Structures are given as C-alpha cells and as structure tokens.
Amino acid sequence: MSECLMTAAAAAEAAARVMARCDALAEISETPGELTRVYLSPELLRANAMVGKWMTAAGMKVWQDSVGNICGRYEGQQVGAKALLLGSHLDTVRNAGRYDGMLGVLTAIETVQYLHDRGERLPLAIEIIGFCDEEGTRFGITLLGSRGLTGTWPESWVDHPDANGITVAQAMKNCGLNADRIWQSARDVEDFVAYLELHIEQGPCLEQEQLALGVVTAINGAHRLNCRFVGEAGHAGTVPMSHRKDALAAAAEWMVYIERRTPQVGPQLVATVGTLQCQPGAVNVIPGDVALSLDVRGPEDGPLSALLADLLAEGEAIAQRRGISFSAEEFYCIAATACDAELQAALTRAVVQVQGRSVSLPSGAGHDAIAVAERWPSAMLFVRCDRGISHNPAESVTTEDVAQAVQAYVQVVNEVAGGA
Numbered sequence: 001m002s003e004c005l006m007t008a009a010a011a012a013e014a015a016a017r018v019m020a021r022c023d024a025l026a027e028i029s030e031t032p033g034e035l036t037r038v039y040l041s042p043e044l045l046r047a048n049a050m051v052g053k054w055m056t057a058a059g060m061k062v063w064q065d066s067v068g069n070i071c072g073r074y075e076g077q078q079v080g081a082k083a084l085l086l087g088s089h090l091d092t093v094r095n096a097g098r099y100d101g102m103l104g105v106l107t108a109i110e111t112v113q114y115l116h117d118r119g120e121r122l123p124l125a126i127e128i129i130g131f132c133d134e135e136g137t138r139f140g141i142t143l144l145g146s147r148g149l150t151g152t153w154p155e156s157w158v159d160h161p162d163a164n165g166i167t168v169a170q171a172m173k174n175c176g177l178n179a180d181r182i183w184q185s186a187r188d189v190e191d192f193v194a195y196l197e198l199h200i201e202q203g204p205c206l207e208q209e210q211l212a213l214g215v216v217t218a219i220n221g222a223h224r225l226n227c228r229f230v231g232e233a234g235h236a237g238t239v240p241m242s243h244r245k246d247a248l249a250a251a252a253e254w255m256v257y258i259e260r261r262t263p264q265v266g267p268q269l270v271a272t273v274g275t276l277q278c279q280p281g282a283v284n285v286i287p288g289d290v291a292l293s294l295d296v297r298g299p300e301d302g303p304l305s306a307l308l309a310d311l312l313a314e315g316e317a318i319a320q321r322r323g324i325s326f327s328a329e330e331f332y333c334i335a336a337t338a339c340d341a342e343l344q345a346a347l348t349r350a351v352v353q354v355q356g357r358s359v360s361l362p363s364g365a366g367h368d369a370i371a372v373a374e375r376w377p378s379a380m381l382f383v384r385c386d387r388g389i390s391h392n393p394a395e396s397v398t399t400e401d402v403a404q405a406v407q408a409y410v411q412v413v414n415e416v417a418g419g420a
C-alpha cells in the first residue's frame with residue numbers, strides 16, 4: 001500500500017487546528033454557555049466572517065452569497081475551471097454540539113490549506129461552502145442554504161415567520177441581505193463536477209465497527225403516518241374476554257409485529273411507534289380508540305415502501321381478526337437520496353488507504369447533500385462520534401479520528417479534482 005499524500009504528522013497538526021476552530025466557533029452563540037446559532041442571526045454572520053478569514057488564509061477567494069452561505073474558491077490550474085465543491089453547515093440546533101456541520105467545513109479548509117502550503121493547483125478548482133441553514137432551527141423549514149445554492153427555494157419561504165413573527169424576508173433585511181436577490185445564490189450546473197460532505201455520523205455504527213471513518217451509501221428516506229385502531233369501549237368488569245374489541249391490545253400486537261418484522265424485511269430499515277393515545281383511558285374501561293404514529297426509514301425507496309405496505313397490511317389483518325377497524329394516513333414523506341456510486345468508490349479508496357479498511361453505511365439523519373444531490377453528483381464521508389450522541393453539547397470526536405478524516409479528505413480531493 002502506498003503512502004497517504006498527507007503525512008500523519010501533518011494530519012495531526014491540521015486536526016489540532018480543526019479542533020481549536022470548532023472550539024472557537026462554539027463560542028459564537030446567542031445563549032451564553034450553550035451553542036445556539038440560527039439562520040440570519042448576528043451570530044451566524046460572525047461565524048461566517050470567522051470561517052471566511054480561515055478560507056482566505058488558505059489561499060481562497062471568499063464571498064457571502066445572497067442567502068447567507070459563506071463561500072470560498074481555490075483556483076485550479078486554469079482560472080475559471082470547474083470546481084469540486086466541499087461543504088457542510090454552520091448553523092446549529094438549540095444547545096447544540098460543536099461538530100455537527102462545522103467539522104465538515106473546517107476539514108474541507110484543511111484540504112485546501114494542504115494544497116496552498118505546497119503552492120499546488122489541481123486541474124479542478126476547489127470550492128468550499130459553509131451552509132447558513134441546514135437544521136431549520138429558526139424558521140422550521142430546512143436546507144435553506146443548500147436550496148439557495150440549487151436555486152430551489154419555494155416562493156412561500158420568504159414569508160415564513162419565526163417564533164417572533166419575523167419573516168425570512170424581514171430577517172434577511174435586518175442582516176443586510178435582500179430577499180429580492182435570493183436567486184443570485186443559485187449556481188450553474190456547469191460550475192461543479194461533484195459535491196462531497198464530511199459529517200459526524202450521529203449514530204453508533206462506526207463506533208461498533210471500531211473505525212474512525214465510513215462511507216455513506218444513501219441518506220434515508222422516510223414516511224410518517226398517523227394510525228388508528230377503533231374498537232369498542234366497554235366495562236372492564238362485565239365484558240367477557242371473548243366479546244371484547246380492545247383497540248389497545250390490537251395496537252400492542254401490531255407494535256410487536258413492527259419490531260419483529262422490520263429487520264426481516266431489511267437490516268438497514270428502522271420503524272418506530274413514537275406516540276400513542278388511548279381513549280377513553282381509564283383503569284376500568286376497555287380501550288376503544290387508540291391513535292399512534294408510525295415512522296419508517298431506509299436507504300432505498302423500494303424496500304422502504306415494501307416494508308410500509310407489509311406493516312399496514314398486518315395492521316389491517318389484526319383489526320379484521322379482532323373485529324375492529326384500522327386506518328393510516330401519511331402526513332410526511334421524503335425520498336431516499338442515493339450517494340453517487342463513483343464518488344462512493346473514490347471515498348472508499350481514500351478511507352482504505354488511511355485506515356486499512358472501509359465500511360459503508362446509510363445516514364439516518366438528513367444533510368445538505370439531500371438538496372445538493374438533486375443537481376450534482378454527491379457523496380458523504382462519516383466520522384465516528386462518541387456513542388453516536390449528537391444535537392447535544394456532549395457531542396464529541398477525537399483529534400486522532402479527525403486527523404484520519406483530513407488525511408482521507410486530502411486523498412479523495414486529489415483524486416476527484418484530478419491531482420492524483
């Protein structure tokens with residue numbers, strides 16, 4: 001096996017800088033002692049400015065686009081060359097961890113710093129983007145940054161209010177942006193050949209594999225439904241067991257089926273009943289009406305639809321057997337986002353080079369890559385995080401893992417941008 005482009009010593013130095021910068025960004029928060037940085041807030045603009053300085057120091061031309069993404073470009077061998085786009089987000093949930101999003105932006109800057117330190121130009125330019133809103137914390141609508149890049153903001157978004165009744169358009173005005181110029185953040189399809197996003201895993205799979213890095217196969221699709229069993233309420237003392245139409249017993253039977261059946265349909269599928277309301281809800285009354293939610297997710301739409309159909313058919317069968325009724329109504333659905341096969345292969349080669357073997361895994365959480373993949377071939381690299389904890393101040397990664405991440409990122413950027 002040949003050596004990595006970036007030495008372990010150089011990677012350790014870069015990783016230490018990434019960790020220090022994650023700490024510095026974590027100080028930019030609207031809530032003292034916690035990390036909260038939402039879209040179009042003064043804190044987000046300060047974070048943009050700080051990241052912009054680091055991009056400049058890495059030899060990049062820097063600008064903030066019309067929706068508030070911070071962007072940097074490191075020219076290729078020919079000025080105006082197509083670019084490989086790297087990025088992630090700089091906004092956070094409330095009381096967030098300091099690596100979700102930021103790690104992807106800062107490791108990307110290190111890959112450019114590596115080139116800049118050597119005075120190297122690749123055939124492709126490298127662009128980095130720090131997306132301004134992935135989490136949707138402030139306005140309840142998500143991916144505003146990446147949908148600015150793809151030019152797919154629905155018209156209604158500018159009128160969308162935050163919790164204080166401030167619309168997106170007003171909030172833009174308040175921080176010096178102009179809602180009439182949102183379209184300017186959209187980039188031409190020809191500008192980029194591909195998008196790569198490095199992110200913490202936010203789950204426990206890499207930790208179980210004892211690996212620092214893994215390659216994402218797809219971002220899970222999801223269906224959410226409101227379901228209901230309706231039987232007949234009755235006296236808990238007088239109705240014999242054989243005459244009951246117990247909606248809660250039916251729901252319980254269905255839930256056990258869901259738990260058992262889901263991994264049989266596919267090892268990467270997950271299904272959750274997260275809420276349950278039982279009526280009338282008294283100790284001496286047979287439950288007559290149970291409302292429950294169902295959330296199913298998976299990396300491929302086909303098996304996911306098959307699972308959902310299977311679970312709903314069983315809900316119906318249980319209801320029929322018990323002489324009661326079952327209904328289900330879908331209120332949310334998002335298709336799975338497959339990662340580009342060639343980019344996955346390139347990432348896998350880079351990861352194998354760095355840590356000896358690679359593992360492929362789906363992403364259970366949503367990412368900017370969902371939006372970007374609609375326009376450009378996209379793929380993601382995951383970094384192990386402590387116990388899979390995320391969206392939590394306890395979110396944690398090790399400097400050693402980050403060093404491997406930077407090494408792999410340098411490797412894959414060189415390959416995809418044509419240097420290797």
Ligand SMILES: [Zn+2]
Nearest residue numbers: 089100101134
């Ligand atoms: Zn994230």
